[in-house]
Each structure stands twice: as structure tokens, then as C-alpha cells.
Amino acid sequence: MSSFKKSLFCTSALIPLLGLGLYLYSNTSAATGSVPNNCFADYMFTDPLLIPESQPVQKIKINRKHIYCGEVIPNIAKKPVAVGLHAKSASKFPDSATGKLPTVPAANNEIYTTREVAVRETLHSSFKDKDSPGTSSMFPDNCTEEQINNSIVYAYAPNTSGLSGPTPPNSKYCYALDQQFTIIIHTALKFTSQSAKNEELVINSAYPKQ
Structure with missing residues (x-):
């Protein structure tokens, strides 16, 4: 040849x-638009992430499903309702969720509110609405999942005042309009896999304060 x-x-x-x-x-x-591959999975948690400046060294997992996909859970009246959904992909919702974007589109590095949020448990099930007011505070669209997770754990750490990162610029973290912002965090005890024998403390919900 x-x-x-x-x-x-x-x-x-x-x-x-x-x-x-x-x-x-x-x-x-x-990269930008990092929505998890399967929002209909039962368990979607990060690997244990290092909590900055924790002494002794501590790690914690994040409930990815709640933040990036939304979840359906029973409310006080035992009625299934949507919760979560605080990040999406370049103005595209995951298959598990829907909502109405601001009338005036937000810049891709800006925190914004999505209205009339609804989530479904499977690809063929009906959407369930969020309880009133039915809104979600959203991380900037240009932040990657890795940046958002790093910011959440940073905000959870002691002595960071709940901020999304150190003084910018720092490409490891998520910033809004090139500035730090406050992240509201809620922890919960959760089974993180089907084979888990015990519940563990995780960051169950995290969203940007507007």
C-alpha cells in the first residue's frame, strides 16, 4: 500500500x-448548561465535597436533584408538590421541569426568578406545581454545575458569611455580575443511595438570595 x-x-x-x-x-x-444527565434518577448526590477551612477537615454531599432538576414531594396536606429547581442550562429547562422566564430576559451572569415552576417525577407523568408563590430563585446561567457546587459548599463553610466565593475574580466559583452573592442553604438527613443503611446530613437545598 x-x-x-x-x-x-x-x-x-x-x-x-x-x-x-x-x-x-x-x-x-x-460547561455552561450543565444539567444532570438523568433528572428522573432516584438518587442524585455529589461525591463528598470538602468544606473550606473546616477543622477538623469535613466533607458534605449536595442534593443535585433538588437544585438542578427539581423534586416532587408531599406537602403538609399530603398533596404532591414541586420543590427546588435553582439552576438550568442556557435558558433551557431539564426534562423534569418547566417554568416562565422573566419578561425582560436576564443577563447570563445575573440572578433571576423563574415563575410558575412545575416538576414531574418521570418523563410521562404530569407536572406538579410549586406551592404559592410558585417561584424559584435561579443561579446565573453562565455558572457551571461545578462552580455552583463549589460556591454552595463555600457558603456553607464557617466564617464565609454565606457568600458564593472569595473576592472575585476566581474561576472556581459562581459570581453574579462579577460580584459575590449570598446563598441560602438548608440541610437535611437523607438516604443518598438505594443501598445506604443510614441517613446522612446533606445540603438538600441551596439558592441565591435576591
């Missing part, structure tokens, strides 16, 4: 592999 034919053969063989690589890369949740 001539060197030209060998080169052509190698190039044509690499094209499908390159296409596959680009597809896999585009379907990871690493």
Missing part, C-alpha cells in the same frame, strides 16, 4: 473516533 493510501486510510479511520469523542465531550456536564 502506498504511503498516500496509508495516510488516507488512517485519516478515514480516525474520523468516526473523533466524532465519538466530540459527542461524548458535548454530553458531559462540565
Whole structure:
């Protein structure tokens, strides 16, 4: 086989592999618009994340489903209602949730409110509304899931006053209009997997204060 034919053969063989690589890369949740892959999974928690400046060193998990997908839970009257949903992908809701965006579109680095939020448990189930006022405070769209998670754990840490990160700029964290903002955090005891024997303390809900 001539060197030209060998080169052509190698190039044509690499094209499908390159296409596959680009597809896999585009379907990871690493950049803007990092919505979890399966919002209908039963358990969606981060790995244990280091709490900055904790002594002794401590780690905590975050309930990804609540923040990035929304959840359906029974309210006081035992009626199923939507809760959560505080981040989305480049103005695109995950398959599990819907809502109305501001009439005047927010900048992609701005905190904003989504109205008439509704969440469903499965792809074919009906949407359940959030209790009144039915709104969600949303992290800026240009923040990645990793940045948001880092900011949540930073805000949870002692002596950070609940802020989303140290003085900007710092690409590890999420900022709004290039400024720190306050994150409201709620913890809860949760089973974090189907095989878990005991509940553990996790960050169950976190959203930006407006």
C-alpha cells in the first residue's frame, strides 16, 4: 500500500473516533448548561465535597436533584408538590421541569426568578406545581454545575458569611455580575443511595438570595 493510501486510510479511520469523542465531550456536564444527565434518577448526590477551612477537615454531599432538576414531594396536606429547581442550562429547562422566564430576559451572569415552576417525577407523568408563590430563585446561567457546587459548599463553610466565593475574580466559583452573592442553604438527613443503611446530613437545598 502506498504511503498516500496509508495516510488516507488512517485519516478515514480516525474520523468516526473523533466524532465519538466530540459527542461524548458535548454530553458531559462540565460547561455552561450543565444539567444532570438523568433528572428522573432516584438518587442524585455529589461525591463528598470538602468544606473550606473546616477543622477538623469535613466533607458534605449536595442534593443535585433538588437544585438542578427539581423534586416532587408531599406537602403538609399530603398533596404532591414541586420543590427546588435553582439552576438550568442556557435558558433551557431539564426534562423534569418547566417554568416562565422573566419578561425582560436576564443577563447570563445575573440572578433571576423563574415563575410558575412545575416538576414531574418521570418523563410521562404530569407536572406538579410549586406551592404559592410558585417561584424559584435561579443561579446565573453562565455558572457551571461545578462552580455552583463549589460556591454552595463555600457558603456553607464557617466564617464565609454565606457568600458564593472569595473576592472575585476566581474561576472556581459562581459570581453574579462579577460580584459575590449570598446563598441560602438548608440541610437535611437523607438516604443518598438505594443501598445506604443510614441517613446522612446533606445540603438538600441551596439558592441565591435576591
